[in-house]
Amino acid sequence: MKRPQHFMSRPRRLRWQAAAIMTVAALAVAACSSSSSSSSGSGSSPSSSSSALTASAPGITPTQITIGSHQPLTGPVAPGYSEIAPASKAYFDYVNAHGGVYGRKIVYKYLDDAYNPTTTASVVRELVLQDSVYAVFNGLGTPTHLAAVSFLNAQKVPDVFVASGCACWNQPTLYPETFGYQLDYVREGKILGQYLAQHFKGKKIAYFYQNDEFGQDGVKGLNYEIPSSTVVSKQSYDPTNINIAPQVAALRASGAQVVVAFSVPAFTALLKLNSLKLGYSPTLMVSDVNNDVFTLDGLLVTFAKQGGAKVNGSLLTDGIITDSYLPTLAETSNSWIALFKMVHDQNDAKEPWDGNAYYGEAVAYAFVQAMLKTGRNPTRADLVSAINGGLPQGPAVAPFSFSSSDHAGITGAFMAVMKNGDLIQQGSSVLTTDTSASGPITTYTGTEQQAPASGIPSP
Amino acid sequence: MTVQSLPRRLGVAVVVAAIVAFLSVKLNSFRDYQMAEVAVDVAAVAGLTVLTGLSGQISLGQGAFMAIGGYTTALLLVHLSWPFIAALVVAAAVTAAAGAIVGVAAARLRGPYLAGATLMLGVALPAVASAYPGIFGGDQGLNVVFTAPVFLGATFPLTRWQAWVTAAVALVTLVLLANLCYSRVGRNWRAVRDDEVAAALDGVNVAATRILAFVVSAACAGIAGALLVIVTSLAAPGAFTITLSIALLTAAVIGGLGTLPGALWGSLLIVLVPTYVTDVATSHGLSSSTGANIPVAAYGVVLILVMLVFPQGIQGGLRRLLTAFTGPARTWRDAPAPHVTPSADDLLARGDDPPDPPEKPASQHEKEGTS
Numbered sequence: 001m002k003r004p005q006h007f008m009s010r011p012r013r014l015r016w017q018a019a020a021i022m023t024v025a026a027l028a029v030a031a032c033s034s035s036s037s038s039s040s041g042s043g044s045s046p047s048s049s050s051s052a053l054t055a056s057a058p059g060i061t062p063t064q065i066t067i068g069s070h071q072p073l074t075g076p077v078a079p080g081y082s083e084i085a086p087a088s089k090a091y092f093d094y095v096n097a098h099g100g101v102y103g104r105k106i107v108y109k110y111l112d113d114a115y116n117p118t119t120t121a122s123v124v125r126e127l128v129l130q131d132s133v134y135a136v137f138n139g140l141g142t143p144t145h146l147a148a149v150s151f152l153n154a155q156k157v158p159d160v161f162v163a164s165g166c167a168c169w170n171q172p173t174l175y176p177e178t179f180g181y182q183l184d185y186v187r188e189g190k191i192l193g194q195y196l197a198q199h200f201k202g203k204k205i206a207y208f209y210q211n212d213e214f215g216q217d218g219v220k221g222l223n224y225e226i227p228s229s230t231v232v233s234k235q236s237y238d239p240t241n242i243n244i245a246p247q248v249a250a251l252r253a254s255g256a257q258v259v260v261a262f263s264v265p266a267f268t269a270l271l272k273l274n275s276l277k278l279g280y281s282p283t284l285m286v287s288d289v290n291n292d293v294f295t296l297d298g299l300l301v302t303f304a305k306q307g308g309a310k311v312n313g314s315l316l317t318d319g320i321i322t323d324s325y326l327p328t329l330a331e332t333s334n335s336w337i338a339l340f341k342m343v344h345d346q347n348d349a350k351e352p353w354d355g356n357a358y359y360g361e362a363v364a365y366a367f368v369q370a371m372l373k374t375g376r377n378p379t380r381a382d383l384v385s386a387i388n389g390g391l392p393q394g395p396a397v398a399p400f401s402f403s404s405s406d407h408a409g410i411t412g413a414f415m416a417v418m419k420n421g422d423l424i425q426q427g428s429s430v431l432t433t434d435t436s437a438s439g440p441i442t443t444y445t446g447t448e449q450q451a452p453a454s455g456i457p458s459p
Numbered sequence: 460m461t462v463q464s465l466p467r468r469l470g471v472a473v474v475v476a477a478i479v480a481f482l483s484v485k486l487n488s489f490r491d492y493q494m495a496e497v498a499v500d501v502a503a504v505a506g507l508t509v510l511t512g513l514s515g516q517i518s519l520g521q522g523a524f525m526a527i528g529g530y531t532t533a534l535l536l537v538h539l540s541w542p543f544i545a546a547l548v549v550a551a552a553v554t555a556a557a558g559a560i561v562g563v564a565a566a567r568l569r570g571p572y573l574a575g576a577t578l579m580l581g582v583a584l585p586a587v588a589s590a591y592p593g594i595f596g597g598d599q600g601l602n603v604v605f606t607a608p609v610f611l612g613a614t615f616p617l618t619r620w621q622a623w624v625t626a627a628v629a630l631v632t633l634v635l636l637a638n639l640c641y642s643r644v645g646r647n648w649r650a651v652r653d654d655e656v657a658a659a660l661d662g663v664n665v666a667a668t669r670i671l672a673f674v675v676s677a678a679c680a681g682i683a684g685a686l687l688v689i690v691t692s693l694a695a696p697g698a699f700t701i702t703l704s705i706a707l708l709t710a711a712v713i714g715g716l717g718t719l720p721g722a723l724w725g726s727l728l729i730v731l732v733p734t735y736v737t738d739v740a741t742s743h744g745l746s747s748s749t750g751a752n753i754p755v756a757a758y759g760v761v762l763i764l765v766m767l768v769f770p771q772g773i774q775g776g777l778r779r780l781l782t783a784f785t786g787p788a789r790t791w792r793d794a795p796a797p798h799v800t801p802s803a804d805d806l807l808a809r810g811d812d813p814p815d816p817p818e819k820p821a822s823q824h825e826k827e828g829t830s
Binding site for chain 2: 073074078082112115116117118121122125126128129130142143144146147150151154211212213238
């Protein structure tokens with residue numbers, strides 16, 4: 001066969017191509033490495049109150065503590081949640097401006113993962129392998145953080161106060177480095193379930209829940225407390241499908257007088273609007289992820305507008321029953337609310353003052369508490385053992401569960417009702433419980449702490 | 460030709476492998492991880508660039524094929540504890556089979572209709588994992604344990620091992636694809652891409668050729684999916700969204716459609732640029748909603764600039780620069796496909812009617828042959 005003419009010059013060209021590819025590839029990767037020169041000191045030194053500040057662990061220098069996080073700053077879940085990390089940073093900045101933690105400033109580097117688990121896996125490796133963060137703090141989301149948790153534990157990087165109520169973070173044998181923060185959904189389900197069983201005796205109850213760890217954990221807790229004979233319907237939804245009309249129709253057909261929803265705010269709003277459309281108005285009880293009434297009202301108005309209707313958000317949320325593990329924003333006299341509002345106005349004024357901002361500051365406060373407990377020159381293991389030794393309650397209404405065998409987080413909440421766009425506490429009792437079927441739900445008798453006058457926890 | 464150039468291609472592969480090995484030792488663990496990410500994308504983009512650049516079929520479903528490969532690997536590793544290499548082969552085979560099914564439908568569709576059909580695949584398929592949480596672990600996905608072999612020592616960094624494995628697999632994939640592109644199969648793809656009617660007249664089975672391109676492309680995606688699973692230790696629906704498919708197509712176009720080195724340039728770009736701009740744009744004085752979107756916007760600007768400077772993609776631009784030094788050199792991409800003989804051109808030029816569907820001229824051609 002005659003060789004086509006255009007192939008004649010190939011060998012020479014190929015050599016050129018190969019040479020060019022090699023060079024550019026090498027340059028490209030080498031260029032990347034030049035920016036990454038941060039190597040931190042390692043090795044541990046015994047901490048004592050008078051010793052000089054040393055680089056006692058990765059991410060810790062005599063002047064700084066570098067921590068990292070993955071947060072949904074862009075993408076579909078960003079609205080609202082993107083306020084959390086800036087709020088945490090605002091509180092760290094406040095601490096830094098008032099002497100820092102044993103003189104060290106907290107550097108908080110949070111990267112956007114757009115709520116995509118693959119991106120999470122990548123950015124968490126960037127934080128740990130390249131930026132050598134001391135700990136990963138408040139990584140947000142159940143599916144996203146699950147993509148990072150094994151890696152962090154294999155690397156023995158403290159993974160503290162995950163921003164998700166999944167009970168999966170509380171597995172100290174499997175994940176010794178990982179700690180939850182907020183009330184987990186099983187405990188919450190039990191607390192809500194008991195309230196229903198006591199206050200709506202003999203009424204028909206139905207569940208509406210997100211079909212993943214979040215909703216299923218919640219339902220598990222509800223089932224521990226609510227007699228199964230009174231549950232007339234269980235409807236679940238997939239967060240990627242916004243058409244929940246069939247589920248709402250089924251709820252209506254079941255004749256349920258109370259609907260308890262473990263749903264995210266967007267779907268709680270859809271549930272409410274779809275029920276309205278069918279002229280169905282059961283008593284609604286929702287998970288605390290919805291208790292930022294400001295956000296929920298806004299969603300109701302927006303969704304109704306998209307459907308060509310005009311509604312009054314706060315009128316629609318009136319009477320919705322929920323719970324909360326942090327004091328409500330409406331309690332302006334509460335010392336924590338006053339402190340965090342002040343820090344917000346000082347360092348984070350560009351963001352709205354709402355439940356997300358408040359949450360971000362509260363969890364940052366818990367981290368500062370933990371760091372103060374670790375001592376002057378902590379190793380990574382020191383942070384884990386400090387939290388295992390228990391933490392003061394801080395801004396939360398119930399104590400932390402932390403011990404070497406329990407990494408869950410806040411153990412209780414109070415019941416609340418939405419009214420005029422605010423969250424109003426019901427009664428004065430805070431209820432605490434555990435995650436087991438038989439564990440009792442008890443009224444918390446300890447006193448809530450007051451915020452320190454300086455705004456910074458004492459060691 | 461092929462015989463002569465196969466050692467050459469192997470030589471190039473060995474040199475690249477040596478560079479990867481050198482860099483993986485020299486650079487830090489995170490760069491190793493990024494190398495592994497690049498290698499994953501190279502495998503997927505190489506398949507796509509062959510499909511779109513050589514056989515002329517656009518696909519927005521490459522991410523979905525990666526999901527098939529990824530979940531196949533994860534299931535085999537988790538439930539049957541297979542060695543990775545065996546799981547990889549099965550993943551490629553399963554995905555190739557899926558590619559054949561999609562290819563049969565795709566062979567009948569053109570342009571935007573094909574893009575639409577594959578878009579549907581890219582959107583719908585990852586949701587299957589959420590629909591059957593019992594098998595696929597729902598939104599949380601399946602966790603996979605992948606460790607470096609014992610003989611490398613306990614302190615050997617896992618990310619370096621991941622970089623080695625992914626780069627090795629990606630290189631083998633590239634060599635095989637290169638062989639295919641220079642072979643009769645590759646010539647048929649280009650013939651069909653340039654003119655289906657003429658290709659059919661020359662006895663090329665247009666439908667089979669197009670389907671084969673889909674099979675090859677899907678197999679590459681399956682390999683990439685398998686690699687992604689061992690890199691991130693996770694197979695989850697969130698990893699295979701439509702965003703991934705679009706990013707892969709972006710990489711293929713930016714790198715230089717239809718060129719295998721272009722797959723490398725494109726992959727480097729989509730992996731490295733977002734990290735860079737995030738580092739640059741830790742901007743202060745902006746509200747979180749504005750500041751957070753700056754990296755996304757900067758990424759877009761980079762893409763636009765590359766397309767303005769290199770309309771033929773990065774590889775096309777590099778080739779043009781080389782041509783400035785070495786004089787014009789025609790490549791197999793620029794070259795007219797073998798079948799386009801003057802007589803065939805004349806034949807087409809005579810008719811004023813728009814070209815018929817490929818099947819019709821093919822049958823006419825056969826009739827003419829037999830009569």
